[in-house]
Amino acid sequence: MNIPNDYFYSKSHEWIKFLDDTTALIGITDFAQSELGDIVFVNLPEVEDTIEVEDSFADVESVKAVSDIYSPVAGTVSKINEELFDSPELINESPYDAWLIEVSDITEKDDLLTAEEYEAFLSEEA
Amino acid sequence: MRRNADLIFTMSKPGRRCADLPPMDVPETTLSDRFQRKEALPLPEIAEVDLLRHYMELSRRANGVDNLFYPLGSCTMKYNPRINEDLAALPGFTDIHPLQPEHTVKGALEVLHLLETYLCEVTGMDKITLQPAAGAHGEWTGLNLIKAYHAHNQDFARTKILVPDSAHGTNPASAAMAGFDIVSVPSNPDGSVDTNALRELADEQTAGLMLTNPNTLGLFEKNIVELAEIVHEAGGLLYYDGANFNAIMGLVRPGDMGFDIIHLNLHKTFSTPHGGGGPGSGPVGCKEFLAAFLPAPVVTEKDGDIVFDDDRPESIGKVKAFYGNFLVCVKALSYILNLGGDGLKNASEMAVLNANYMMEKLKSMYTLPYAGPCMHEFVLSAEQLKKETTVSALDVAKGLLDYGIHPPTIYFPLIVHEALMIEPTETESKETLDEAIAALSEIYQTAKENPAFLHEAPISTVIRRVDEVGAARNPVLKYDHR
Numbered sequence: 001m002n003i004p005n006d007y008f009y010s011k012s013h014e015w016i017k018f019l020d021d022t023t024a025l026i027g028i029t030d031f032a033q034s035e036l037g038d039i040v041f042v043n044l045p046e047v048e049d050t051i052e053v054e055d056s057f058a059d060v061e062s063v064k065a066v067s068d069i070y071s072p073v074a075g076t077v078s079k080i081n082e083e084l085f086d087s088p089e090l091i092n093e094s095p096y097d098a099w100l101i102e103v104s105d106i107t108e109k110d111d112l113l114t115a116e117e118y119e120a121f122l123s124e125e126a
Numbered sequence: 127m128r129r130n131a132d133l134i135f136t137m138s139k140p141g142r143r144c145a146d147l148p149p150m151d152v153p154e155t156t157l158s159d160r161f162q163r164k165e166a167l168p169l170p171e172i173a174e175v176d177l178l179r180h181y182m183e184l185s186r187r188a189n190g191v192d193n194l195f196y197p198l199g200s201c202t203m204k205y206n207p208r209i210n211e212d213l214a215a216l217p218g219f220t221d222i223h224p225l226q227p228e229h230t231v232k233g234a235l236e237v238l239h240l241l242e243t244y245l246c247e248v249t250g251m252d253k254i255t256l257q258p259a260a261g262a263h264g265e266w267t268g269l270n271l272i273k274a275y276h277a278h279n280q281d282f283a284r285t286k287i288l289v290p291d292s293a294h295g296t297n298p299a300s301a302a303m304a305g306f307d308i309v310s311v312p313s314n315p316d317g318s319v320d321t322n323a324l325r326e327l328a329d330e331q332t333a334g335l336m337l338t339n340p341n342t343l344g345l346f347e348k349n350i351v352e353l354a355e356i357v358h359e360a361g362g363l364l365y366y367d368g369a370n371f372n373a374i375m376g377l378v379r380p381g382d383m384g385f386d387i388i389h390l391n392l393h394k395t396f397s398t399p400h401g402g403g404g405p406g407s408g409p410v411g412c413k414e415f416l417a418a419f420l421p422a423p424v425v426t427e428k429d430g431d432i433v434f435d436d437d438r439p440e441s442i443g444k445v446k447a448f449y450g451n452f453l454v455c456v457k458a459l460s461y462i463l464n465l466g467g468d469g470l471k472n473a474s475e476m477a478v479l480n481a482n483y484m485m486e487k488l489k490s491m492y493t494l495p496y497a498g499p500c501m502h503e504f505v506l507s508a509e510q511l512k513k514e515t516t517v518s519a520l521d522v523a524k525g526l527l528d529y530g531i532h533p534p535t536i537y538f539p540l541i542v543h544e545a546l547m548i549e550p551t552e553t554e555s556k557e558t559l560d561e562a563i564a565a566l567s568e569i570y571q572t573a574k575e576n577p578a579f580l581h582e583a584p585i586s587t588v589i590r591r592v593d594e595v596g597a598a599r600n601p602v603l604k605y606d607h608r
Contacts, residue, residue: 040598063594064537066295089599 001122002030004096009118010072010110015096022106023078025099028060028069031122033095036062039088044080044100051077051103053110058100060091069100072112078104130176130183131588135605137180138170144177168607187588189532191400195558197484199503199535199547200294200342202372202394209464210397210457219456224448228434235432238425238449241459242409248470249368249388250381251411255420256450261369263445264389264408265300265336267421270442271387271412272334272363273304274419278440284333284362290319292343292539294369297336306333313541317343317496321352328360338367339383340374340501342539344481344549354384363387363416371395372551373478373502376471387412396458407454421445476552477502480559484550487563491570492522495542503549505542512544517573517580519544524591525572527584529565 007015013032018024033039041061051057056068057077079102084090090098113121129137156162172180190196196203213219222231242254258264269287276284287301290311298308309327312320318341328335335357339347347353354364366385372395380388392407393400400406412420422441423434465473478501485494485504492506508519523533523546535547550559573580584590 038595040595061598063598065540 001034001119002096003115003119003122005115007096008072008112008114009121010070010112011121012070014069014072016072016112017099019102022075023102023104024073024075024106025102026057026069026071026073027099028091028095029118030095032067033092036060036067037064038062039091042084042088042091042100044082044084045077047077047080049077051075053108060088071103072110073103073106074108075103075106078102130179131187132180133605134170134172134177134180135168135607137172137176140171142171142173142176144172144174189527194530194532195550195554195562196532197534197548197550197562198532199344199505199549200369200538201400201535202369202391202502202549202551203400203532204372204394204397204551205553206397206399206457207461207464210460213460214453214456219453224452232432234452235425235434237456237459238452239427239432241455241462242425244459244462245390245409246411248375248379249366249371249390249411250379250383250385251388252381252414253417253420253424254409254411255424255445256407256409256455257421257444257446258389258408258410259446259451260393260406261367261389261391261408262296262300264391264410265296265365265367266304267408267410267442267445268365268387268389268412269301269304269306269334270445271410271416271419272365273306274440274442275363275416276333278419281361283331286331287333288324288327288335288357288362290337290341292317292341292541293336293338294342294367295538297338297367301336311335317341317345317541318347318349319353321349321356324353325356328356328362330361332357332360332362334363334365334386336365336367337385338370339380340370340503342370343496343505343542344370344373344500344503344547345496345498346373346501350383358384369394370502373474375474376467377474381411381413386416392454392458397461398454398457405451405454407451407458409450423449425449473552474502477550480550480552480554481548483556484548484559484563488548488566491567492546502551503547505539506546506548507542508544508546511570511573515573515577517577519546521577521580521583522546522566522569522573525569525580525583526565528586529561529568531562531565 007017009015013029015027015029016024039060039062043059045057051071052074055071057071058069059066081099191203191205218233222234238256245254258267285307286309287306288309288311289297292313301308311327312323314320339350341347357364363386364384366380366388368388368390371390388411389408392398418440419442421444422438423436425432426435481500481502481504485498485500488506492508493510495507498504508522512518519536523536526533537545538547539545
């Protein structure tokens with residue numbers, strides 16, 4: 001299972017990559033995409049939406065199920081990855097490049113896991 | 127002849143007809159240019175015999191409860207007795223019009239009234255509307271009753287609907303459609319609702335709790351009375367999702383468990399056709415204190431006569447044209463009258479017995495993540511099997527098609543990984559159940575010995591594995607005649 005070191009993780013299988021102290025990209029982990037299977041549709045928030053910690057800000061749909069995606073931070077949506085609307089399969093192909101949203105003005109963070117901690121969490125869950 | 131299964135458009139030959147129209151015997155008139163079609167409609171031109179063969183061939187390829195065992199969990203694909211069809215086809219029912227004067231359709235009103243009376247009796251409710259056209263429509267209607275009730279009390283802070291995490295997906299969806307915020311209530315390790323979590327979540331913003339009992343794991347919520355008390359003490363109402371009502375007819379009544387509102391699925395529990403053979407019907411019942419809010423008109427008894435009552439100032443309004451799917455109501459009434467009270471009870475007991483029999487026979491192979499005894503259905507997991515053999519719940523389901531058995535529901539409920547949700551229903555014989563058990567046992571052995579075979583399944587169907595991902599990403603929704 002691919003778990004890059006320079007990302008942080010949540011227990012609900014989102015990854016977060018900080019661009020600076022208050023800006024970050026959020027996506028879903030390799031584990032999450034492999035559990036979901038082929039993703040066929042992605043629903044994203046709008047730019048300038050504000051989100052709170054643990055808010056469901058997006059959902060992804062596979063042939064199995066629709067899953068909510070939860071935010072590990074509070075802040076404002078500054079960009080959305082519009083490419084995913086036409087090519088949701090990018091999440092399956094390259095989960096750590098296929099970011100969903102960029103969040104700016106981050107004011108609060110959930111307890112984030114390091115790559116090592118997330119790996120340990122996954123092996124506990126299995 | 128494979129040609130019979132081609133798309134009907136590709137079978138078309140110019141000039142072929144099923145019937146010749148008689149010569150026109152009225153004067154011809156011409157529409158203004160604006161309304162005239164500029165090119166002919168690309169309707170298929172085909173002879174009657176080819177048309178018949180085409181649809182016969184398609185019907186042979188379809189899997190339904192009429193030609194095979196259909197244990198599709200959560201859907202209650204029970205057998206639809208033919209007498210229901212006979213009665214619903216009586217001209218007295220088929221040749222009436224919803225706009226006919228009321229005094230000429232008293233028989234139809236009596237059917238509606240009688241069905242309402244029996245449904246109230248079996249659910250423990252006081253009043254029922256037959257308008258909603260299906261389950262989720264019933265949920266939405268019931269939620270609007272909740273909304274109307276709180277609005278009537280000037281209690282506008284109640285914006286939240288509590289929904290257990292094991293609930294049917296339609297519950298949060300219907301609540302959202304009705305304008306509520308959804309709060310998810312976690313489950314205990316045994317699959318029941320976590321009462322402590324519910325106690326913390328229920329507050330002055332709680333409009334109600336939606337609950338399915340037996341729940342989506344096929345387990346009876348033993349703490350139901352306590353759950354009802356918690357919600358009622360917080361000022362919320364209790365909504366019963368009747369999707370699983372087939373387990374409890376004549377045994378226990380939602381009204382007695384503390385529920386205020388209920389919907390039923392006549393196309394599940396009361397043996398009316400399901401899906402393509404529908405339409406459905408999702409009656410909503412409630413306790414007396416909510417009756418004023420029910421959709422208008424209601425059928426009511428007045429001076430020994432059965433009449434429509436349209437004078438309902440507090441009603442949430444109509445939720446469907448006319449009076450709901452009337453002929454479906456006729457079929458449900460036929461079912462109830464044929465079985466009688468004891469028969470309904472026996473149907474539920476047999477549904478539960480059949481499910482427990484299959485569960486006991488299968489749990490040594492596929493894992494049973496939430497221990498039984500179950501009610502009318504049970505949920506197995508292929509997670510362990512997948513880890514050991516790479517054969518997934520999807521592969522098992524596809525494998526069953528090669529045994530002439532409709533697959534169970536898979537990947538639902540979401541709290542069970544690699545879920546296989548099996549609901550045999552009451553009308554299946556022990557021989558049929560044994561055949562299905564044998565098929566699932568053989569598939570289990572094949573998974574261990576030759577998993578690649580199951581990745582390829584089904585091998586005996588006309589269409590092998592469908593490309594679900596391709597269909598979802600690039601749906602082709604119509605024939606392009608150009």
